[in-house]
Amino acid sequence: MAENVLKISNLKVAYGGIKAVKGIDLEVNKGELITLIGANGAGKTTTLKAITGTLPSCKVEGDILYMGSSIRGSNSFELVTRHLAMVPEGRGVFTRMTIHENLMMGAYTRNDKGGVDADIDKWYSVFPRLKERSAQLAGTLSGGEQQMLAMARALMSHPNLLLLDEPSMGLSPIMVEKIFEVVRNVSAQGVTILLVEQNAKLALQAAHRGYVMDSGAITMSGQASDMLNDPKVQAAYLGEA
Template structure:
């Protein structure tokens, strides 16, 4: 039997009279890389924000379970303490802190100083640009460098579940390839990942399973490789057909 890390049942989200998410079910099992694809406005980011409790005033109905326990109503810092981390759309780095300080903030739930130092060295090895700019303010970095930092900062918390919201948005193609290489490597190390991504082809190529979201509904889900070859997915999201 699959070990659910995240289980969403009949999730509905409304802003005033606007129903942004209309009753979706979604599961992420331990060790999986799951992708949620769809057009702008489909409800993907809203779904991630509902998981992390970071939505503005709205009505959230349904069930969200993480690691077998309901998490609706918990604060973001409580989720990080439970080893659930998110890299938000737009990166969300601490712009007036240095790269080094941002990474230390990612480890605020930990007290193993040697392990934290080792992890900073690890991410500096994976992202040499960050090492070169370790004392530089994060706000002065390029978009790609900020994305590297946001991912490294989230992974400093040793998450059991990592949520990634549009990690390739606004990046040059060579940087997109680098970010996806890191996503695949992190997944291969056993970190469970839920990836929201507009680049459907890269997302499905990296994922174990995929969900398609349209107008607040999940309209398709299944094996990612099969979805890559599905005529409807090809036409709507891969520019093929």
């Protein structure tokens, strides 16, 4: 039987009278790379923010179970200590800190200096550009370099679950390919990932399973390979008839 890392049941999110998420069910099992695709405004980012406790004032209902325990209403800083990490839309790097300092911030819950140093070297080997610029302020990096840094920083916490919110947004095609190469590599190392992504084709090619979200509801789910070949998914999200 698959081990649930994340299980969402009947999740509803409302901002006043606006229902942004309308009772969705979603689960992510250990070692899986799951993608949540859909048009802008479908409720994908709101779902991630409900998981991580980073929503502004709103009403959240339903169950959010992480590693078997409810985390609905938990503070985001508490979740980091429980090895749940998120790379937010827009990346959110500490612009006035260096690359190296950003990576150290990702490891602030750890006290194994040798392990932290080894992990920094590891992610420098994955992202050579970061190593070349380790003393550079993060705010001076390109969008793609900041995305690399945000991912490496999140991985420094050794997450049981890594949430990625639109990692390819605003990047050049070459950089998008690099980011997805890293996502696949991290998944192959056994890190459990929930990926929200506008590039449905690349997301489904990388993922094990997928969910389609439309107007706050899950309208389709299944094996990612099957969804890639589904005419309705192709017509709506892959630019194919």
